[in-house]
Amino acid sequence: xxxxxxxxxxxxDILSSVRPLExxxxxxxxxxxxxxxxxxxxxxxxxxxxxxxxxxxxxxxxDVEGSCEEFPAVLTVIGxxxxxxGDLPVVERGQAARIMTGAALPPGAEAxxxxxxxxxxxxxxxxxxxxARSTDPGGAAGEVRVHRPVEQGQHVRPRGSDVRxxxxxxxxGTLLGPPQVGxxxxxxxxxxxxxxxxxxxxxxxxxxxxxxxxxxxxGQIYDSNSYVLTAAARDAGAISYRVGAVSDDADTLRSTIExxxxxxxxxxxxxxxxxxxxxxxxxxxxxxxxGSGSVEFRRLAMQPGKPQGFGLIxxxxxxxxxxxxxxxxxxxxxxxxxxxxxxxxxxxxxxRRETARARLETDEALTSTDGKxxxxxxxxxxxxxxxxxxxxxxxxxxxxxxxxxLAQANxxxxxxxxxxxxxxxxxxxxxxxxx
Amino acid sequence: xxxxxxxxxxxxDILSSVRPLExxxxxxxxxxxxxxxxxxxxxxxxxxxxxxxxxxxxxxxxDVEGSCEEFPAVLTVIGxxxxxxGDLPVVERGQAARIMTGAALPPGAEAxxxxxxxxxxxxxxxxxxxxARSTDPGGAAGEVRVHRPVEQGQHVRPRGSDVRxxxxxxxxGTLLGPPQVGxxxxxxxxxxxxxxxxxxxxxxxxxxxxxxxxxxxxGQIYDSNSYVLTAAARDAGAISYRVGAVSDDADTLRSTIExxxxxxxxxxxxxxxxxxxxxxxxxxxxxxxxGSGSVEFRRLAMQPGKPQGFGLIxxxxxxxxxxxxxxxxxxxxxxxxxxxxxxxxxxxxxxRRETARARLETDEALTSTDGKxxxxxxxxxxxxxxxxxxxxxxxxxxxxxxxxxLAQANxxxxxxxxxxxxxxxxxxxxxxxxx
Numbered sequence: 001x002x003x004x005x006x007x008x009x010x011x012x013d014i015l016s017s018v019r020p021l022e023x024x025x026x027x028x029x030x031x032x033x034x035x036x037x038x039x040x041x042x043x044x045x046x047x048x049x050x051x052x053x054x055x056x057x058x059x060x061x062x063d064v065e066g067s068c069e070e071f072p073a074v075l076t077v078i079g080x081x082x083x084x085x086g087d088l089p090v091v092e093r094g095q096a097a098r099i100m101t102g103a104a105l106p107p108g109a110e111a112x113x114x115x116x117x118x119x120x121x122x123x124x125x126x127x128x129x130x131x132a133r134s135t136d137p138g139g140a141a142g143e144v145r146v147h148r149p150v151e152q153g154q155h156v157r158p159r160g161s162d163v164r165x166x167x168x169x170x171x172x173g174t175l176l177g178p179p180q181v182g183x184x185x186x187x188x189x190x191x192x193x194x195x196x197x198x199x200x201x202x203x204x205x206x207x208x209x210x211x212x213x214x215x216x217x218x219g220q221i222y223d224s225n226s227y228v229l230t231a232a233a234r235d236a237g238a239i240s241y242r243v244g245a246v247s248d249d250a251d252t253l254r255s256t257i258e259x260x261x262x263x264x265x266x267x268x269x270x271x272x273x274x275x276x277x278x279x280x281x282x283x284x285x286x287x288x289x290x291g292s293g294s295v296e297f298r299r300l301a302m303q304p305g306k307p308q309g310f311g312l313i314x315x316x317x318x319x320x321x322x323x324x325x326x327x328x329x330x331x332x333x334x335x336x337x338x339x340x341x342x343x344x345x346x347x348x349x350x351x352r353r354e355t356a357r358a359r360l361e362t363d364e365a366l367t368s369t370d371g372k373x374x375x376x377x378x379x380x381x382x383x384x385x386x387x388x389x390x391x392x393x394x395x396x397x398x399x400x401x402x403x404x405x406l407a408q409a410n411x412x413x414x415x416x417x418x419x420x421x422x423x424x425x426x427x428x429x430x431x432x433x434x435x
Numbered sequence: 436x437x438x439x440x441x442x443x444x445x446x447x448d449i450l451s452s453v454r455p456l457e458x459x460x461x462x463x464x465x466x467x468x469x470x471x472x473x474x475x476x477x478x479x480x481x482x483x484x485x486x487x488x489x490x491x492x493x494x495x496x497x498d499v500e501g502s503c504e505e506f507p508a509v510l511t512v513i514g515x516x517x518x519x520x521g522d523l524p525v526v527e528r529g530q531a532a533r534i535m536t537g538a539a540l541p542p543g544a545e546a547x548x549x550x551x552x553x554x555x556x557x558x559x560x561x562x563x564x565x566x567a568r569s570t571d572p573g574g575a576a577g578e579v580r581v582h583r584p585v586e587q588g589q590h591v592r593p594r595g596s597d598v599r600x601x602x603x604x605x606x607x608g609t610l611l612g613p614p615q616v617g618x619x620x621x622x623x624x625x626x627x628x629x630x631x632x633x634x635x636x637x638x639x640x641x642x643x644x645x646x647x648x649x650x651x652x653x654g655q656i657y658d659s660n661s662y663v664l665t666a667a668a669r670d671a672g673a674i675s676y677r678v679g680a681v682s683d684d685a686d687t688l689r690s691t692i693e694x695x696x697x698x699x700x701x702x703x704x705x706x707x708x709x710x711x712x713x714x715x716x717x718x719x720x721x722x723x724x725x726g727s728g729s730v731e732f733r734r735l736a737m738q739p740g741k742p743q744g745f746g747l748i749x750x751x752x753x754x755x756x757x758x759x760x761x762x763x764x765x766x767x768x769x770x771x772x773x774x775x776x777x778x779x780x781x782x783x784x785x786x787r788r789e790t791a792r793a794r795l796e797t798d799e800a801l802t803s804t805d806g807k808x809x810x811x812x813x814x815x816x817x818x819x820x821x822x823x824x825x826x827x828x829x830x831x832x833x834x835x836x837x838x839x840x841l842a843q844a845n846x847x848x849x850x851x852x853x854x855x856x857x858x859x860x861x862x863x864x865x866x867x868x869x870x
Contacts, residue, residue: 028662029665032666032669046656048656055714080712082642082643082712083642084642084644084682084683085643086653100711100712101760102643102656103643104654116710132714140712162838162839163839169842178766179663179844181662181666182659182660182662183838184662185647185661186656186657186838188645188657191648206519206537207517208518208538209519210623212620214623216623217521220483220519221482221537221621222621222623225617227463227464227617227619228613228616228617231616235612235613242464247519274490275490276535277568277575278517278535327621385792388818388822403597403614403621404602404618406614406617406618407604407614407615407617
C-alpha cells in the first residue's frame with residue numbers, strides 16, 4: 001500500500017487488462033452507438049437501377065430536340081412509372097412515360113423531362129405539379145407537350161452512382177451513428193456484427209446510506225453515488241444496472257457481488273476502499289472467487305480520489321473498479337478510469353475525453369499539493385468565434401464532498417502533479433464533461 | 436405552392452407551434468437527460484451532521500495538545516463510530532473514539548486525528564491503516580498513542596458545509612446529467628418532475644421500399660430513411676418508434692398515421708411530398724382528422740430538401756413534419772427541422788446545433804445556386820490546440836442520393852442563399868453533427 005501510483009499508471013494498468021467485448025450480431029437499430037467489427041461490402045449497387053431524379057416524363061432525347069414553349073414537342077403518354085414498379089413500359093419514338101422520382105427509367109427512354117417543363121398533359125401552359133393519381137387516373141394517358149429539350153441522361157441517377165457492388169461501405173472499427181445505420185439499411189443489411197454495449201453493474205457501499213425518498217435516520221445520508229455512477233455509465237455508452245447501497249458487511253457485499261457477476265461486463269463499486277476498519281470492499285474484493293481474486297488497492301497521487309482498486313474477478317475475469325466513496329471523488333474517478341474502461345470494452349478507438357486549454361478566470365491564485373495531480377471542478381466556456389481558447393472558472397472548493405458545486409460544473413480542471421500554484425489568467429488544461 | 440420559404444422561416448413556423456410537453460413525475464434515473472420544471476429546494480442540509488473526513492480518532496483538542504511521536508498523548512479508546520451509526524458514544528477528557536470517514540462526530544469530540552498520526556492502538560510506531568473490524572474487533576478498545584496535535588474542527592466536515600437546507604439545489608430549466616441526478620439523490624429526492632422525452636413516430640413512404648434483410652425485386656430499393664430518422668431522433672433525446680415503410684396508397688397511409696397518433700408526440704414522415712402523382716403524404720396529411728388537418732406543404736429555398744410539410748393533426752394537434760424522400764434530403768431536413776422540434780418538446784433551452792467557422796479545404800471552388808441555401812456534407816476537423824478555426828472538406832457531391840458519402844461526413848457545410856461560389860481556403864460555416 002505504500003507505493004503511490006500516478007493517474008496515468010493506474011489508467012494504463014486498467015486499459016492493458018480490459019479487452020473489447022466479443023462481437024455479437026444485432027438488429028440494425030440495436031447496433032446504434034456500437035462499433036462495427038466487420039468490413040461491410042456493398043452487395044448491390046446503389047441505386048440498383050437507373051432512376052428518375054424528378055417527377056416528369058421519361059422520353060427519348062431526339063423526340064424533344066429543339067422544343068420550346070411556342071413549338072412544343074407533342075408526345076403520346078403511354079402510362080405511368082411509379083416508384084417500386086417492376087413492370088416497365090417500353091418508350092418508343094414519339095412516346096413518353098409519366099415517371100415519378102425514384103422510379104426506374106423505362107427501356108427506350110434516355111432522359112427525364114421535369115413536369116415543370118411540360119403542360120402536364122393538360123393542354124395549357126407549363127404546370128407546377130402533377131394531379132394526384134388517385135384523383136385523376138387519366139393523367140397517365142393522352143398527350144403531353146414538352147417545352148424544353150433534355151440531354152442524354154439528364155435527371156437520371158445512373159445505377160451505381162452512389163455506391164458500387166463490391167465496394168466497402170463501412171470499415172471495421174466504424175462507430176454506427178444515424179447516417180451509418182442508414183447506409184447499412186440502404187444496402188440491405190438487416191443485422192450487423194458489432195461489439196455490444198457493456199453491462200455495467202454499480203454497487204455503492206456504506207451502512208450510512210439510505211435510498212432517496214426514504215426517511216433519514218440519525219447518522220445516515222442519502223446514497224447518491226449509485227445514481228451518479230449509473231447515469232454516467234449510461235452516458236458513456238453502457239447498459240447500466242444500479243444495485244444500490246449495500247451495508248458495510250463483508251458477507252452481504254460478497255454475495256451481492258458474486259450474484260451480480262452473471263450480468264456484468266464491468267463492476268463498479270464506491271466506498272470502502274480507504275484505510276478504515278469498516279472498508280469491506282477492500283476486504284471482500286481480495287477474496288471473491290475463493291481467494292483467487294486479484295483486485296489491487298492503491299494510493300494514487302491525485303486529489304480527489306486517492307484510494308482506488310482495480311482487478312479482475314470471478315470465472316470470467318470480470319473487471320472491477322473500486323472507487324472511493326466521497327461523491328465528488330467517485331465521480332472524478334468515474335471520469336478518469338471507468339469511462340475509458342467502458343469505451344475500451346466497446347472497442348472505441350478513442351477511450352479518453354478530449355481536453356482543451358483555457359484561461360483560468362479566478363480572483364485568487366489556486367494552490368495545489370506538490371506531487372498530487374488535482375482535478376478541480378470548473379465552469380468552462382468554449383472559445384468564442386475567432387478565439388483560440390475558452391475560459392474556465394473554478395466552481396466550489398477542493399473539498400471532495402461538494403456535490404452541490406459539482407452539479408454546477410461542466411468541466412474538470414486538470415492541475416499537473418508538480419504544479420503548486422496557478423495565478424489568475426494562466427492557461428490550464430480542462431476536460432469538458434458534455435455527454 | 437408557388438411561394439418559397441427560407442429555412443429560417445420554416446423553422447420559425449415549426450418552433451412557434453411546438454410547445455414543450457406537459458411535465459410528469461419520474462423516478463430519478465428515468466429523468467436523466469430531461470429538463471427539470473421545478474426549482475428543487477434542499478430539505479436537509481448536506482452533510483446533515485458534522486462528520487469525519489478521515490479514518491482516525493475523534494478527540495478533544497486539549498487532550499492532544501503538544502503531542503509528538505516521542506511524547507505521544509495516550510488516550511483510552513471508548514469504541515467505534517462507523518458511518519451510519521446513530522448511537523454515538525460521548526468522548527470525555529482523556530478519551531478517543533475510533534471513527535470512520537463519513538461517520539458522525541460523537542458528542543464531546545472536537546476534531547479527528549487521522550490514523551496515520553497515531554500508533555493505531557498497536558503500541559508501536561505510526562501506522563498506515565486500521566485493521567479490519569471483522570478480523571480484529573479488539574481494535575476499538577484499549578489505548579491509542581497520538582503523535583500530533585489537531586485544531587478545533589480539523590478533519591471534520593461541518594453540517595451544511597455542502598448545501599444548506601432551504602437553498603435552491605437546482606433551478607427549473609436545468610438539464611439533468613449525471614452530477615445533477617447525483618445532487619438530487621444526495622438531497623433525498625427519489626422522484627422529480629421533468630418534461631418527458633418526446634415519443635417520435637417515424638413513417639417512411641414509398642411503394643418501392645423493401646425492409647433491409649429481405650429480397651429486392653425489380654424497381655425496388657431498401658428503406659433506409661425510417662432507420663436513419665429513428666436513430667437520429669433517439670440521438671436527439673427522443674424515444675423513437677420506427678413504423679417502417681408504408682406503400683404509396685392513401686388509405687393505408689391514412690390509417691397508419693391515425694393509428695400511430697395515440698403514441699406520438701411528434702410524427703415524422705419521409706417521401707411523398709413532391710409534385711408527383713403518387714405523392715400521397717401530401718394528399719393524406721391535408722385530410723387526416725376529417726379534413727381538419729392543417730399540414731402545409733412548401734417549397735423551401737434550400738438544397739437538398741426543397742419540399743417540406745409541417746402542421747398539427749389529430750385530436751391532440753400532434754405536430755407532423757413531412758420530409759422529402761431522398762435519403763440525404765431526409766437526413767439534412769431532420770437536422771434542420773426535426774431535431775429542433777424534438778428539443779423544443781423537451782423544453783431544452785437551446786434547440787439548435789452549435790455552429791463553427793472553418794476553412795474550406797477543397798481542390799476546386801464550390802458553386803451554389805443563387806437564392807438557395809445549400810447544405811453540403813463535410814468532413815470537419817476541429818481547431819488544433821492554439822488555433823481558432825478548424826478545416827472542413829466536402830464529402831461526396833451535391834446529389835441528394837449520396838448516402839454513402841453522408842456516412843463519411845461528420846458535419847454540414849452551410850452555404851448562404853446569396854453565395855454562388857466559394858474558393859479553396861475561404862471561411863465557411865459548419866454544423867458539426869456529433870451526437
